[in-house]
Amino acid sequence: MARVVVDVMLKPEILDPQGQAVQRALDRLGFAGVTAVRQGKRFEIEIADAAGVPGVAPDPAALARDMAAKLLANTVIEDFSVRVEDR
Amino acid sequence: MTRIGVVTFPGSLDDRDAARAVRLAGGEPVRLWHRDTDLAGVAAVILPGGFSYGDYLRCGAIARFSPVMDSVIAAARRGTPVLGICNGFQILCETHLLPGALARNNHLHFVCRDQRLRIESSGTAWTAGYRPGQEIVIPLKNGEGRYVADPDTLVRLEGDGLVVARYLGVNPNGSVADIAGIANPAGNVVGLMPHPEHAVDTLTGPGTDGLAFFTSVVRQLVEA
Numbered sequence A: 001m002a003r004v005v006v007d008v009m010l011k012p013e014i015l016d017p018q019g020q021a022v023q024r025a026l027d028r029l030g031f032a033g034v035t036a037v038r039q040g041k042r043f044e045i046e047i048a049d050a051a052g053v054p055g056v057a058p059d060p061a062a063l064a065r066d067m068a069a070k071l072l073a074n075t076v077i078e079d080f081s082v083r084v085e086d087r
Numbered sequence B: 001m002t003r004i005g006v007v008t009f010p011g012s013l014d015d016r017d018a019a020r021a022v023r024l025a026g027g028e029p030v031r032l033w034h035r036d037t038d039l040a041g042v043a044a045v046i047l048p049g050g051f052s053y054g055d056y057l058r059c060g061a062i063a064r065f066s067p068v069m070d071s072v073i074a075a076a077r078r079g080t081p082v083l084g085i086c087n088g089f090q091i092l093c094e095t096h097l098l099p100g101a102l103a104r105n106n107h108l109h110f111v112c113r114d115q116r117l118r119i120e121s122s123g124t125a126w127t128a129g130y131r132p133g134q135e136i137v138i139p140l141k142n143g144e145g146r147y148v149a150d151p152d153t154l155v156r157l158e159g160d161g162l163v164v165a166r167y168l169g170v171n172p173n174g175s176v177a178d179i180a181g182i183a184n185p186a187g188n189v190v191g192l193m194p195h196p197e198h199a200v201d202t203l204t205g206p207g208t209d210g211l212a213f214f215t216s217v218v219r220q221l222v223e224a
Helices: A017-028 A060-072 B015-024 B067-077 B087-095 B151-159 B211-223
Strands: A002-010 A040-047 A078-085 B003-008 B028-033 B044-047 B082-085 B101-103 B111-119 B135-142 B146-148 B163-167 B179-183 B189-192
Touching: A002 A060, A040 A060, A060 A078, B003 B015, B003 B211, B015 B028, B015 B211, B044 B067, B044 B087, B067 B082, B067 B087, B082 B087, B087 B101, B087 B189, B146 B179, B163 B189
Parallel strands: B003 B028, B003 B044, B044 B082, B082 B189
Antiparallel strands: A002 A040, A002 A078, B101 B146, B111 B135, B111 B163, B163 B179, B179 B189
């Protein structure tokens, strides 16, 4: 079993009004010095071992990159990063 | 009679209004279900507004991979007229039949109001019944209606006359270049954020300015 984490963020040039709202709320709460907040999504994906399941690709990171490019992120407006967590 | 499919996804809201608009335009609405793989021989398809699959992940992202969409995408590529309204526009962008994407409104509020628009192009299957430059009022209701596209795409959309409608007055959601709707180069696929199907009858809408989206396609299909 592998755990892969996919982070999806709006591209830097895309306005993130949610992040701005969070930044304003932090300011109201008295957290000084916050110059920017951007909000994204995190997916934690459990993938069965390739050895045990027919059809599962041997490289969980490559599989997760396929998932991200096809479904988890809209690459028109979002970037993603993939990492395999140590268990 | 011209048969026009209206797709219902789990969470669609405006499928009945879209079907009614088709009927008032002289067409025969055909209900399609998101699990259908066969389009029942319809001559055009409408993807209605709503919150397909709860808008989980991103608006339209999961609907894009529903069984019916493989058939809709194939039909669109063959030239079948397809209109995506609101959530349907979001789905069409997720399929990449239309460029760009719809992001959260710049002010974060859900907007619901009668919206003034200028029809910029009558060169599509869905707007042939309007005059270019014609001003219309139809309802707008969205939380994620801010059209975004990269600069090259915008140059292409503007240069090729693919902007179908633009917001007049206050830009309701921060859409780039006040864009309310766009078309593909062939003009058979149109995505529109405001709701023409809610403006087909003075009893229930602000007027009948939206009806020509539906009469345009019915007329074109009858003449074809």
